Amino acid sequence: MFSFSEIANIVTGSLLQGDIAAIPTGFSHDSRSLAPGEVFIALRGEQTDGHHYLSEAFARGAIGAIISDRAAIPTEGRNIILIDNPLQGLHSLARQWRKRFSSPIIGVAGSCGKTTTKEMIAHLLRPHHHTFVSPGNYNTEYGLPLALLKMDEDAEVGIFELGEERVGDIALLVDILAPTIGVVTMIGRAHLEFLQNSEKVATEIWRMVNALPADGYAILNADSSLLEMLRRRSTVNEISFGIKKGDLRASVTNRACGLHLELTEKNEQIKLISPLFGKHNSYNILAAVAVARLLNIPWKEIQQGVSSFMPYDHRLCLHPSPLGYILDDSYNANPDSTAAALRVLIELDLPVKYRAFIFGDMLELGKETPKFHHHIMQLAIKLGVDFIFTIGDNACIAAAKLRSGALSQQIIISEDKELLQRRVEERLPPGENLVLIKGSRAMGLEVLADRWRT
Structure with a gap:
């Protein structure tokens, strides 16, 4: 790894205080997970500023820090490198290491x-x-x-x-x-x-x-x-x-x-x-x-x-459950991955009576978001999914537009995860179901998946 003298040269920064020959063990931008001996890089994001966590970083064992705000230097700070843009500095360090x-x-x-x-x-x-x-x-x-x-x-x-x-x-x-x-x-x-x-x-x-x-x-x-x-x-x-x-x-x-x-x-x-x-x-x-x-x-x-090679948690994992089986694909969702997961739900050869789909919002889809949610609802119905449980504004709007006649018993809308859990458990008989759980990461549906795993 680079010495502090090398780091200051790579990022075109000023080493304000410290040991130019000291060599850190690595770099971190998160004071919560920083390991002793690492350099803390004080990045500014949309919702937070790493400079607010300099004291915490040094308390956790940071050997130094890369900053852009001299006034934020804590009394316990050491090996401080001042630059205009810590993010660009991080990029420069990575490029140099790649060489x-x-x-x-x-x-x-x-x-x-x-x-x-x-x-x-x-x-x-x-x-x-x-x-x-x-x-x-x-x-x-x-x-x-x-x-x-x-x-x-x-x-x-x-x-x-x-x-x-x-x-x-x-x-x-x-x-x-x-x-x-x-x-x-x-x-x-x-x-x-x-x-x-x-x-x-x-x-x-x-x-x-x-x-x-x-x-x-x-x-x-x-x-x-x-x-x-x-x-x-x-x-x-x-x-x-x-x-x-x-x-x-x-x-x-x-x-x-x-x-x-x-x-x-x-x-x-x-x-x-x-x-x-x-x-x-x-x-x-x-x-x-x-x-x-x-x-x-x-x-x-x-x-x-x-x-x-085993699948990673919440990425189309099949688990036994009091419900029968859950097909946990709650890590993330887009129209293509959701359509693919629906086909797995239907095609899996398992001894179940009902196949159910818990459908959470698919995010970051731009202006065609309503159309994509509507298409997924239509696909689930076309494939013969027995029950569709929706959560999230977009999924529930798409469900409401299709929820009429015979489909009124097939499509169940819920405003929050607790209500969703109750409705799933009320509607599905124990031990007789394969339940697909799918939604974008921000929906947090892995909470339900973990509750239903045995």
Whole structure:
């Protein structure tokens, strides 16, 4: 890691007080999770200002701080570096740290499936490579540089997630990360509040592909029509994957124990069995497998890795429950992932009497939010879902428009989670149901999922 003298030089700042030769163990922007020996970076956000937490950071063992407000320096402060913009300083530090690595750096982007794909790539590579994977969803202008700075110098492969909400997000993240392999999971209807439509989402994500070096590789979803148009104009090295077509393609079967995939690669047939559910997860598996093959992981070990990779909490996990079974996909939601989860709800071969859907709002969809919620309600009815329980303004408005005649008993609207829980338990007989729980992260539906797990 850098010394304080090096840090001050990289960020073009002034070391006001401290030991220029001291070397921190890392960096943090959150005083609550800061570890002793780390440098606290006082970032200003929309709702808070890191300068307010300098005393707390030093009390927790911070070895120094990067700040922009000299007046905020606490009496116990030491190794203080003053700069104009701490966020730009964080980016500069991450860029400089990235220069120490000649090993493969993998960036994962897409409308959904990023975290699952990122973690599965790591799972497949770990037996062969000292692998670093960015924690959680550290995929923003704050999280990605902090994740990169956590990567130890002995790592042979680094795997990072890149998030997109606004035009320019991917360009900034790619400039910091400089990936050598870029994975695009899929392009769908997500983050439309600022990006407006799927075409603009595709254009934004494609910035990662355009930034790859001449010897880099793009791992691309061949079934995406939006990506296909961009691929035609590109000269980047690529490996494509898909169900309908691609260099690595598969036929997929949904079973009660998970996904069965039969792959074709250069006329070779390979069978994979995964505990994950849903056609959309087959794309995540194929993307991870494509990376593993690019890095020369043998098929036998890929098969073992795919079969042993378990879904992360609240990402389409099947659990026994007093209700029967719950299909917990409460981590987040957009129209495409919700439609995919609904199909899993219907297709899973389980001994249940009723299939129910708890539908929470899908957020960040922009002006077409009402239309997307209406379409999901219509899809649930068309697929034959027995009961639909809605919560959140948009889901409930869509439900109210369809709740008439026979559907009045099928669609149940609730104003809060406590009322929703009571109505679900009153309406569904114990032990006879498969219940899908799906909504955006801010809806907090994982609370209900956790209550109903056994």
